[in-house]
Amino acid sequence: MNILKAKFKIHGGVHPKYRKELARDEETKRLPLPDILRISTTQHLGAPSKPVVKKGDYVKKYQLLAEAAGFISAPVHSPASGTIKDIVTGTGASGAPVTEIILETNNTSDAELTGVYPTDEWQKLSPETILNRIREAGVVGAGGAGFPTYVKLSPPPDKKIETLIINGAECEPYLTADYRLMLEHPECLIAGIQIICKVLNVTEAYIAIEDNKPEAIELLSKYLEDKKIENIKVSTLPTYYPQGAEKQQIYSITGREVPSGGLPADVGVLVENTGTTVAIYNAVIKDLPFIERTTTVSGYGIETPSNVIAPIGTPYQELIDFCGGAKDDVKKIISGGPMMGFAQATAETTTTKTTSGLLLLTAKEISQFESSPCISCGRCIAACPMNLMPAELSQFCEAEDFESAAANRVMDCMECGCCAFSCPAHRPLVQHFRTAKAFLRAQPKK
Amino acid sequence: MSEEQLYSVSSSPHVHSGASIHGIMRDVVIAMVPTFIAAIIFFGLNALILTATCVISCVFFEYLSRRIMKRNNTINDLSAVITGVLLAFNLPPTFPIWMAVVGSFVAIVIAKQLFGGLGYNPFNPALAGRLFLFLSFAFAMSGDWTPWSYINTENIVATTSATPLGMLQESTGSIAFLSNNSNIMNMFLGKVNGCIGEVSALALILGGLYLLWRKVITWHIPVAYIGTVAVFATILYMIDPSTNASPLFHLFSGGLMLGAIFMATDMVTSPTDRSGMLVFGIGCGLLTMIIRKWGAYPEGVSFSIFIMNATTPLINRVCKPRVFGVKGKA
Amino acid sequence: MIETVLTIIEPYLPIIKTVFAITCIGFGCSFALAIAAKFFEVKDDPRIGEVNELLPGANCGACGYAGCMDYAKAVVMDDAELNRCAPGGADLTATLAEYLGKTAEAAEKQVAIVLCMGTNDAAKCRFEYNGIADCRAAHLVGGGDKACTYGCLGYSSCATVCPTQAIEMVDGVAKVHPELCISCGKCVTACPRNLIKLVPEKNTVHILCSSNDKGPIVRKVCTKGCIGCTMCVKLTKEEESVFMDGFLAKIDYSKEVQNKVIVEKCPPKCIIDTTINN
Numbered sequence A: 001m002n003i004l005k006a007k008f009k010i011h012g013g014v015h016p017k018y019r020k021e022l023a024r025d026e027e028t029k030r031l032p033l034p035d036i037l038r039i040s041t042t043q044h045l046g047a048p049s050k051p052v053v054k055k056g057d058y059v060k061k062y063q064l065l066a067e068a069a070g071f072i073s074a075p076v077h078s079p080a081s082g083t084i085k086d087i088v089t090g091t092g093a094s095g096a097p098v099t100e101i102i103l104e105t106n107n108t109s110d111a112e113l114t115g116v117y118p119t120d121e122w123q124k125l126s127p128e129t130i131l132n133r134i135r136e137a138g139v140v141g142a143g144g145a146g147f148p149t150y151v152k153l154s155p156p157p158d159k160k161i162e163t164l165i166i167n168g169a170e171c172e173p174y175l176t177a178d179y180r181l182m183l184e185h186p187e188c189l190i191a192g193i194q195i196i197c198k199v200l201n202v203t204e205a206y207i208a209i210e211d212n213k214p215e216a217i218e219l220l221s222k223y224l225e226d227k228k229i230e231n232i233k234v235s236t237l238p239t240y241y242p243q244g245a246e247k248q249q250i251y252s253i254t255g256r257e258v259p260s261g262g263l264p265a266d267v268g269v270l271v272e273n274t275g276t277t278v279a280i281y282n283a284v285i286k287d288l289p290f291i292e293r294t295t296t297v298s299g300y301g302i303e304t305p306s307n308v309i310a311p312i313g314t315p316y317q318e319l320i321d322f323c324g325g326a327k328d329d330v331k332k333i334i335s336g337g338p339m340m341g342f343a344q345a346t347a348e349t350t351t352t353k354t355t356s357g358l359l360l361l362t363a364k365e366i367s368q369f370e371s372s373p374c375i376s377c378g379r380c381i382a383a384c385p386m387n388l389m390p391a392e393l394s395q396f397c398e399a400e401d402f403e404s405a406a407a408n409r410v411m412d413c414m415e416c417g418c419c420a421f422s423c424p425a426h427r428p429l430v431q432h433f434r435t436a437k438a439f440l441r442a443q444p445k446k
Numbered sequence B: 001m002s003e004e005q006l007y008s009v010s011s012s013p014h015v016h017s018g019a020s021i022h023g024i025m026r027d028v029v030i031a032m033v034p035t036f037i038a039a040i041i042f043f044g045l046n047a048l049i050l051t052a053t054c055v056i057s058c059v060f061f062e063y064l065s066r067r068i069m070k071r072n073n074t075i076n077d078l079s080a081v082i083t084g085v086l087l088a089f090n091l092p093p094t095f096p097i098w099m100a101v102v103g104s105f106v107a108i109v110i111a112k113q114l115f116g117g118l119g120y121n122p123f124n125p126a127l128a129g130r131l132f133l134f135l136s137f138a139f140a141m142s143g144d145w146t147p148w149s150y151i152n153t154e155n156i157v158a159t160t161s162a163t164p165l166g167m168l169q170e171s172t173g174s175i176a177f178l179s180n181n182s183n184i185m186n187m188f189l190g191k192v193n194g195c196i197g198e199v200s201a202l203a204l205i206l207g208g209l210y211l212l213w214r215k216v217i218t219w220h221i222p223v224a225y226i227g228t229v230a231v232f233a234t235i236l237y238m239i240d241p242s243t244n245a246s247p248l249f250h251l252f253s254g255g256l257m258l259g260a261i262f263m264a265t266d267m268v269t270s271p272t273d274r275s276g277m278l279v280f281g282i283g284c285g286l287l288t289m290i291i292r293k294w295g296a297y298p299e300g301v302s303f304s305i306f307i308m309n310a311t312t313p314l315i316n317r318v319c320k321p322r323v324f325g326v327k328g329k330a
Numbered sequence C: 001m002i003e004t005v006l007t008i009i010e011p012y013l014p015i016i017k018t019v020f021a022i023t024c025i026g027f028g029c030s031f032a033l034a035i036a037a038k039f040f041e042v043k044d045d046p047r048i049g050e051v052n053e054l055l056p057g058a059n060c061g062a063c064g065y066a067g068c069m070d071y072a073k074a075v076v077m078d079d080a081e082l083n084r085c086a087p088g089g090a091d092l093t094a095t096l097a098e099y100l101g102k103t104a105e106a107a108e109k110q111v112a113i114v115l116c117m118g119t120n121d122a123a124k125c126r127f128e129y130n131g132i133a134d135c136r137a138a139h140l141v142g143g144g145d146k147a148c149t150y151g152c153l154g155y156s157s158c159a160t161v162c163p164t165q166a167i168e169m170v171d172g173v174a175k176v177h178p179e180l181c182i183s184c185g186k187c188v189t190a191c192p193r194n195l196i197k198l199v200p201e202k203n204t205v206h207i208l209c210s211s212n213d214k215g216p217i218v219r220k221v222c223t224k225g226c227i228g229c230t231m232c233v234k235l236t237k238e239e240e241s242v243f244m245d246g247f248l249a250k251i252d253y254s255k256e257v258q259n260k261v262i263v264e265k266c267p268p269k270c271i272i273d274t275t276i277n278n
Helices: A119-124 A127-136 A177-184 A186-200 A214-226 A246-254 A274-285 A316-322 A379-383 A390-398 A402-407 A418-422 A429-442 B021-031 B033-043 B045-068 B079-089 B097-110 B125-136 B138-142 B164-170 B175-179 B181-189 B201-213 B220-239 B247-252 B256-263 B274-294 B301-318 C002-039 C046-054 C068-077 C089-100 C135-140 C157-161 C186-190 C215-221 C231-235 C261-265
Strands: A003-005 A036-040 A064-067 A082-091 A097-105 A163-167 A204-210 A232-237 A269-273 A292-298 A306-311 A330-335 A342-344 A357-362 B008-010 C110-114 C128-130 C167-170 C173-176 C196-200 C205-207 C242-245 C248-251 C271-273
Touching (some): A036 A082, A064 A097, A119 A186, A127 A186, A127 A274, A163 A246, A177 A186, A177 A214, A186 A204, A186 A214, A186 A232, A186 A269, A186 A274, A204 A214, A214 A232, A232 A246, A246 A269, A274 A292, A292 A316, A306 A316, A316 A357, A330 B008, A342 B008, A379 A390, A379 A418, A402 A429, A418 A429, A429 C135, B021 B033, B021 B079, B033 B045, B033 B079, B033 B201, B045 B079, B079 B097, B079 B125, B079 B256, B097 B125, B125 B301, B181 B201, B181 B247, B201 B256, B220 B247, B220 B274, B274 B301, C046 C068, C068 C089, C110 C173, C135 C157, C157 C167, C157 C186, C186 C196, C205 C248, C231 C242, C231 C261, C261 C271
Parallel strands (some): A163 A269, A204 A232, A292 A357, B008 C128
Antiparallel strands (some): A036 A097, A082 A097, C110 C196, C167 C173, C242 C248
């Protein structure tokens, strides 16, 4: 059997209400091309890309809109043919200002692709060629952080990657985009894994799936068995949040602890998101740049929760309208999952390569923070997957004693939200840590 | 401000487990119901009046002090109710009402609100109230134990007016008698003299199981506390059974169960990390047994928890979990 | 004779012994202390203490030293400038100069000012903020709830750090009371939106807006924002005391505004004259 149970148990974690049933059985639909796309140049972690088009230019689908600006950066391509209306400053999903390229689409199919490889011929390509294609296609981590994939796939020469983990845990509540991807396109996923294996010269790969997705586990395991692929195995993880966090997932499967401040490569592991893997497949085999992704539109505030393929730069309002519109009692719009996603001020924000979900939540689903004192119940400590002491840390942050917070390793916090989720006093713990981290990052290094 | 409906924006996470301080406190109140019923069965109306007095005066003082200090009203979090019930549970059945009110005042105003209210108090308020009364009105607190004879007048313990631990201290009861099975059974059920809420180990354990089931408390403090007492008492008993009572006697006598399940587990005044909780429980157990065996007072639960409350910040400093990905001590 | 004395004091002997012992210990310790004081004596310029006495003792840090004592040391030992104490002002500089027999030019007295008028009625909100009541924290959540991305968030982080309680929150906007301000500059660093500036006290005309957005955008989010109409610049053409920085008019604080009619003429009324308005 090629299904393995993850052997190691991480500390902490929580069991939020998953509410995946809202969209899990909805087949992925394609959004009709919106008339206006507003494509942000901050689609990824690192330096924003530099626009290479200007106002009034006519661009074809797949054409380069903005080039990578630096090592940790990625190019952005046009998801449709049309005219550049303007390049303006807008607001990104996190609330930070971003540069947006406004594209008026014309729905013609004058797309140009440089070359398509037959599916089985990619094996002949050299790892360098593959890596180059991944870089040129602007593939970035689709899970949320958006780390440029080619950087990730070029680990320093002294760090040998032995194990590849494909993250299909999708531990965030509501989200089902990766789940649908695994169910609907197992062939793309597996081929993508094989491509990564070749680039990194890795023999051992695991697809990590939480055990609340038995259909996906069964389907992939059967697919692997039918195709007689032996180096890829399905690893089932017990269902709890944050099973999909990189360091925690590595520990669950291999028992290795990524050192504080280190990278998975330090323990010979590389974790790649399912969406990213499919994007790699598209980039290498179909020569398609990363211009669209599956986004779960869900929550009790949307008429018909769905999984939608939308081009990058789609305003959230288009997605909402496509899914039957918003209900009256929507109180919060969230880009991403409810545990780590960003709340939005308007539905005018646009999708990026990292928009895994768009949630419309009603008052009864969301939480309200209060500035009440800590009652030292210790639930946050029991819940913290990084083994930090959120209660104590938040008190340092409240007193603006960021040095003490740093000494107690606030920088190790990954903002998963388990502490604030379980806090009976409803303290805004994660916000405290975000503020502290932002302050500490802005401090000159000593 | 515009009239239109604005979306709510906050930092993540946007969902919550639903746990609240009110909910936790409500569970604690529910967990104290069996003990309350036992108190009424064994001590009748006195127990009811005493509990009502303490609860009402605690809530009143909480309201009043918050009002005077111009802070928001917190009586809805039920913590004052718990303090009231716990304080009453720690009083003998014939305790004068006015003294109970004074105890409530000390518990709520001095031990809690002057420190800033729930979350900032270094000591368990009910415990502080009890110790204040214990040291100020020593006679009322320990002198006149009304036999629990409302129910049963046949038992020999009932005719003496001392608690089992008092008898042990003053050697008025023979060790053999105190350690015999029927006496221990009576102590387990609550048919002994003592404070209204501490006598029935059975009712207290029921409440404790409820709290564990509701995940309000973890097993660490009660188990470490009671376990330490059991081990200590067993060692003493093995050394000399003629001068030391049996371990079971120590477990079911005095305020150990009440202290271990309801007082030591008070979240605010106990360590936050699991390892710290174990240290805290063990410390309480050791101190309790040391006071019981060698101290001037027959019972040491209150003092030991109070002393360990004071060490909580220190324990929190020392007992920290090892941060993920960090080698050695964080 | 001695025997009688002994019999009389006999019952008091334990007390006498104790008193004697304690006295001996006392003398011993004081002797040790005296020796230690002699051996480990640190020669200190007595003037440091006296200069410290002259300083206001606010320990605000405006001088750039860790506290008043530190500054006093620097003044006496390291020849630091005498005009660095903002709370003390010109008077102190003169006093210090006289005391130390030096000459020093008094620094211009400065006060903090919040360059925003976006009160609750004037400025729109983009969303309902739920979280820590602190500007730095609020600024990180979705960029702050004020629709204007430049304006005062109103969570009083500046008022919290102010050592003299000179900052008051009025209708959701911070307001500095100049008479209380000691120009320590703590609020300047506390504001995540850099709205607070230290300006010379003699300047009384201020443009209370920091938005660099174009007029129509400003107008959409705030009724009191500078729309970049350049009217004030034109009206002060000769004196050149107001200039445009992008779409925002700014006062050149090295000059004084003479033509105070700009206060009246400014369409969104974001120019104030503190001699009138206060």
